[in-house]
Amino acid sequence: xxxxxxxxxxxxxxxxxPDAPGVYKYFDKEGKIxxxxxxxxxxxxxxxxxxxxxHENGKTRILVSKIWDVNITxxxxxxxxxxxENSLIKEFQPKYNINLKDDKSxxxxxxxxxxxxxxxxxxxxxxxxxxxxxxxSNIRLMKIVLxxxxxxxxxxxxxxxxSKANIEAHKFKVCLEYQIGNCKGACEGLExxxxxxxxxxxxxxxxxxxxxxxxxxxxYKMERASADWQxxxxxxxxxxxxxxxxxxxxxxxxxxxxxxxxxxxxAQNDKYAYINYLRISGGVIIQSKNMEMKxxxxxxxxxxxxxxxxxxxxxxxxxxxxxxxxxxxxxxxFIVPISGxxxxxxxxxxxxxSLYMLEKSNQYEKLDPxxxxxxxLSAIKNDLRLTELPYHIECFDNSNIQGAFPVSACVVFRxxxxxxxxxxxxxxxxxxxxxxxxxxxxxxxxxxxxMVAEEQSLPQLIVIDGGKGQLSSSVxxxxxxxxxxxxxxxxxxxxxxxxxxxxxxLPLYIDKKSESLRVIxxxxxxxxxxxxxxxxxRRSKGTIATKLTEIKGIGQENASLLLRTFKSxxxxxxxxxxxIASVIGPAKxxxxxxxxxx
Numbered sequence: 001x002x003x004x005x006x007x008x009x010x011x012x013x014x015x016x017x018p019d020a021p022g023v024y025k026y027f028d029k030e031g032k033i034x035x036x037x038x039x040x041x042x043x044x045x046x047x048x049x050x051x052x053x054x055h056e057n058g059k060t061r062i063l064v065s066k067i068w069d070v071n072i073t074x075x076x077x078x079x080x081x082x083x084x085e086n087s088l089i090k091e092f093q094p095k096y097n098i099n100l101k102d103d104k105s106x107x108x109x110x111x112x113x114x115x116x117x118x119x120x121x122x123x124x125x126x127x128x129x130x131x132x133x134x135x136x137s138n139i140r141l142m143k144i145v146l147x148x149x150x151x152x153x154x155x156x157x158x159x160x161x162x163s164k165a166n167i168e169a170h171k172f173k174v175c176l177e178y179q180i181g182n183c184k185g186a187c188e189g190l191e192x193x194x195x196x197x198x199x200x201x202x203x204x205x206x207x208x209x210x211x212x213x214x215x216x217x218x219x220y221k222m223e224r225a226s227a228d229w230q231x232x233x234x235x236x237x238x239x240x241x242x243x244x245x246x247x248x249x250x251x252x253x254x255x256x257x258x259x260x261x262x263x264x265x266x267a268q269n270d271k272y273a274y275i276n277y278l279r280i281s282g283g284v285i286i287q288s289k290n291m292e293m294k295x296x297x298x299x300x301x302x303x304x305x306x307x308x309x310x311x312x313x314x315x316x317x318x319x320x321x322x323x324x325x326x327x328x329x330x331x332x333x334f335i336v337p338i339s340g341x342x343x344x345x346x347x348x349x350x351x352x353x354s355l356y357m358l359e360k361s362n363q364y365e366k367l368d369p370x371x372x373x374x375x376x377l378s379a380i381k382n383d384l385r386l387t388e389l390p391y392h393i394e395c396f397d398n399s400n401i402q403g404a405f406p407v408s409a410c411v412v413f414r415x416x417x418x419x420x421x422x423x424x425x426x427x428x429x430x431x432x433x434x435x436x437x438x439x440x441x442x443x444x445x446x447x448x449x450x451m452v453a454e455e456q457s458l459p460q461l462i463v464i465d466g467g468k469g470q471l472s473s474s475v476x477x478x479x480x481x482x483x484x485x486x487x488x489x490x491x492x493x494x495x496x497x498x499x500x501x502x503x504x505x506l507p508l509y510i511d512k513k514s515e516s517l518r519v520i521x522x523x524x525x526x527x528x529x530x531x532x533x534x535x536x537x538r539r540s541k542g543t544i545a546t547k548l549t550e551i552k553g554i555g556q557e558n559a560s561l562l563l564r565t566f567k568s569x570x571x572x573x574x575x576x577x578x579x580i581a582s583v584i585g586p587a588k589x590x591x592x593x594x595x596x597x598x
Contacts, residue, residue, distance in 0.1 A: 010070055011050055016358055017043040021081045022074040023088060023288075026096075029068040035096040036088050038081035042072050063096045073288040074351050076344070084288070107142055109133040109207060115193060116162045116186050117200050119155055121146065133207040149206055152214070152240045153199035156183045215241060258341060263323040264309055265349035267357040270378050271295055274360065275308040276353035280345065290356040301326060325350070376416045376515055380461075383516035384499070384508075386488050390461040391415060394447075396474070397465040397527035398439045406431060408443035409531030412459075413523055423530055436466065437473040444477035458487055465524050467493040468500055475502045492524055548572075551595045558584045562592075572596075 022042045026034045039045030049064055075081050110122045113129035121142060125132045149155075156162075160172050172187035184191035205214045222237035263278040275291040291308055299307075305328055322334045323346050337343040361375065377389040384390075393413045398406065412422035426446055431438045444462075451458060464474045471491035478484040484502075491500040497517065498507035510517040548559035548569065565583050566572045572580065573596050581589035 010067060012362065013070060013359060014043070014047045014050060016355075016362060017046055017072065018074060018355060019043045020074050021076070021078045022072050023081050023084045025071045025088070025092075025094075026063070026067045027069040027071065028066050031069075033092045033094045034066055035063055035094050036085055036092065038078070038085040040078045040081075042074070046070060046072075059096070071290075072355070074348065074355060076348060109142065109146065111200060111204065114162075115164075116156060116196050118157060119146070119149065119200075119203060120157065131204070133204075145207065148243065149203045150182060151243050152206070152218075153202050154182050154184055155196070155199060155203070156186055158183075158187065160187055162186055258345070260320045261323060261342075261345070262321070263345050263349045264305060265325055265346055265353050266301060266305055266308070267350065267353040268295075268301070268304070269357070269361070269375060271374075272357070272360070273299075273301075273304045273308075274353050274357040275305070276349045276356065277308075278345065278349050278352075288352065290352065292356075292360055302328060306330060323349075373415045376519070379514070380416075380516045380519060383510050383514055384461070384488075384490065386461065388460055390459075390488075392457065392459040393461045393463060393523065394459045395463040395465065395523040395527040396440060396443055397524070397531045398436050398443075398470075399528075399531040406439050407531055408439055409527050410443065410447055411523060411527045411530055413519070416519060418526060425531065437469050440464065440466070440470050441473040441477045444474050445481065448478070448481055448483055452481065452483070458483070460488060462487055462489040463520060463523055464489065464491040465494075465527055466491055467498075468505075471500050471502060492520055494524075497521070548592075551591055553591045554584075554588060558588055 019041050020043075021038075021040050023036065023038050024042060024046050025036050028034050037045070049060075049067070073084060075084060107121045107123050108125055109132070110120060110125070111131040111133075112118045113131070122132075157177065158175065160166070162172075166172065167187065167189050170188070174183070174185045174188050174190070177183040178185045178190075184196075186193075186196055202214050202217060218237050218241050222234045222241070225231075225234040225237060258280055261280040263276075263280065265276050267274045267276075271294065273293040273295060275293065277289040277291070279288075293304060293308065295304075305324060305326070309322070309328070309330070320333065321342075322332055323337060323342050324334050325336065325346060327336055328334045335342070337346055361371075374389070377391060380386070381389050391414065395411050395413070396408060398408050406428035408426045408428060410424045410426070412419045412424075414422075424447065426443045428439045428442055430442050448458070462474065462478075464470050468491065471489070474489060474491075475484060478487065478489065489502060492498070493500065493507070497510070497512070499510060499520075500507050510520075548554055548562060549556055561583055562572055562580070563569075566575060572592065577586075577589055577593055580592055583589075584592075
């Protein structure tokens with residue numbers, strides 16, 4: 001039972017995780033990190049832990065049973081996720097990360113310091129003058145990088161002492177690696193030391209992420225070979241460029257030339273601000289933090305960012321730049337990027353801040369439904385440019401068939417939800433023929449003149465189903481009642497979901513994915529449904545009543561009495577004289593009996 005109590009909140013959080021690469025951290029009940037992992041899709045990877053009823057691995061079952069919370073950081077690519085995961089594991093040393101539990105260090109790529117350097121993976125670096133790249137928390141990815149280097153720049157993997165004297169003495173013979181193209185035969189002097197070191201320099205550039213330099217060098221070699229009519233050699237360089245392009249398209253990383261940079265972004269609603277902080281070193285996201293701030297004094301975005309930066313930056317380390325979304329009047333090199341890699345970093349940070357806000361908002365809304373209502377109404381207020389929260393909204397729609405039985409429907413929404421007990425319909429009395437504009441005028445006049453007379457609270461917003469014409473008639477009704485300006489009113493046109501405002505010829509287009517538009521559409525559809533239902537009922541009763549009023553001497557009142565009693569004309573026909581007389585009297589009953597007997 002305890003297990004389900006722990007996992008339930010996580011399952012709710014998993015529903016809003018993005019289908020994007022990133023790093024996830026699992027926490028126990030005390031807030032201690034249990035496990036750090038990376039994923040190509042955070043949503044799929046994290047949900048896989050909780051969708052299985054039974055995990056095959058016993059350690060995984062134990063881990064899942066202890067998970068109390070999950071935190072994520074979104075990054076642009078799987079490679080970025082790998083690098084961030086590596087950094088976080090080193091920092092926090094989680095109990096359930098396999099590499100660290102087995103007391104193994106992360107592997108690195110080593111380039112030896114010798115005349116013809118070798119390149120291979122190691123776990124324990126030594127101070128022997130060699131160059132190391134990494135560490136790599138994903139061994140498979142490290143092997144992919146090594147294979148890429150091998151394909152573009154073949155190097156030796158033998159243990160021969162390739163001194164100048166040994167090579168000149170012909171002490172060594174080429175091996176199978178040379179025959180299959182993995183080595184250029186430096187042991188027999190088939191590759192010069194200068195060319196070999198040029199390849200090593202290219203490998204270093206690949207490992208540093210300087211792919212542009214590698215590509216430029218290969219292009220130069222290809223063009224030079226082609227100019228010298230060495231087309232076979234040029235073709236080899238072209239294939240290497242294709243391999244590099246394919247690799248780069250799969251593993252784009254943050255520009256490695258961006259170093260010692262902080263990134264700060266903010267997402268906010270009316271009550272809370274959510275800050276994300278990223279620290280960049282050597283082109284790698286090495287740290288990510290989120291902060292929630294409750295607004296108290298209508299603080300500006302500038303003030304919130306200043307407070308957050310002072311709280312997040314615990315150590316006063318020097319940074320070359322602090323990337324922010326707006327200018328800040330603080331000491332330091334704060335920049336607001338317009339485009340390029342730094343703008344991309346800001347977008348990554350903002351995405352994390354937005355996801356953190358969504359996560360927190362969902363948590364609060366489950367605890368207090370009023371928070372969800374306020375958020376929804378705030379969205380409507382902002383999207384429709386209202387001056388107050390629309391706790392009470394009313395929507396009107398007309399229904400008629402060629403002017404017959406015209407009706408107008410009014411549906412009422414309170415706190416963003418239908419209040420069906422407050423729905424009203426109006427049988428239009430003053431309009432002859434199909435006239436939507438006049439029908440709308442009558443409906444609003446009758447509705448709000450009564451509400452004013454009875455001192456009822458008026459809505460904050462009126463929605464008219466229709467374009468400029470219906471809206472103008474509705475505005476005229478409010479003006480004649482002295483209510484225009486006291487109630488906000490808009491029209492919604494069906495074709496393109498355009499929002500019209502009084503006196504404005506240009507419509508407003510709300511984002512099709514907006515909650516505000518969905519509420520307005522639902523309201524409009526509900527008004528149409530309610531109006532059509534009433535119109536059909538009225539038309540049906542009107543048609544039946546007409547058959548009775550055709551009887552000379554039977555008026556509308558008597559026809560209605562008969563229909564309420566017998567429910568249909570067919571049952572009236574089958575009824576006895578005494579049964580009909582008991583409802584409308586013997587004289588009228590005789591008229592009915594005579595009519596249906598002929």
